[in-house]
């Protein structure tokens with residue numbers, strides 16, 4: 001239940017359910033049920049994109065998750081060409097699957113797409129030259145347009161965007177530089193700014209960075225399960241974001257992120273100072 005007009009959003013991605021995963025995340029789903037009002041799952045729900053894997057996940061979600069859930073598919077969910085079946089199985093298990101769609105839970109609006117890759121900023125691949133390159137870039141543009149039109153339909157005070165691929169470079173940092181262009185696309189960033197989303201959740205970059213901001217200060221969270229496990233040992237392996245109705249989260253959250261960054265910078269400075277004195 002929500003309390004005092006606060007909605008707690010739990011988010012995690014890259015569950016990568018395989019044929020042997022039955023029961024693996026039951027404790028996680030039970031903990032999320034006790035910690036949040038709604039769950040966001042940001043893709044790569046299955047490992048090889050098999051409907052059989054999705055059925056195992058659906059069974060665990062049905063038995064342990066007792067709050068509403070909203071999600072998108074990831075690239076792994078497309079591997080076997082069974083993505084429509086996977087989405088249907090999860091939808092039947094109570095997860096509202098978004099692909100250019102929207103939904104509203106506890107007064108918060110959600111818009112979701114898988115997104116696509118192609119790189120960031122000045123390094124983003126352009127639609128030029130061979131047909132296959134144009135088709136590749138077109139997919140990224142098409143996903144960004146789907147996100148934009150979904151966000152345009154949301155009239156809620158808070159809008160949350162869910163994507164699988166990263167919309168900014170900052171939250172993939174930590175991955176090998178050579179694969180950045182395959183981890184996301186900054187074409188996804190523009191709709192987030194235009195519609196002033198309160199926060200963005202994504203996954204895909206298993207070795208990325210937990211949080212960042214868009215150029216306009218919108219908080220972006222990489223909620224990849226392997227990353228959360230690695231970066232926050234002993235802590236819950238999901239992110240919880242609290243949204244308060246009547247207060248714009250977009251004004252609050254970047255300040256908190258900036259403060260954490262300043263503190264991290266100070267720690268780094270201290271370390272360099274100590275190293276220098278050795």
Ligand SMILES: [Fe+2]
Nearest residue numbers: 014044076204
């Ligand atoms: Fe993944």
Ligand SMILES: [Fe+2]
Nearest residue numbers: 044074075204
């Ligand atoms: Fe992925």
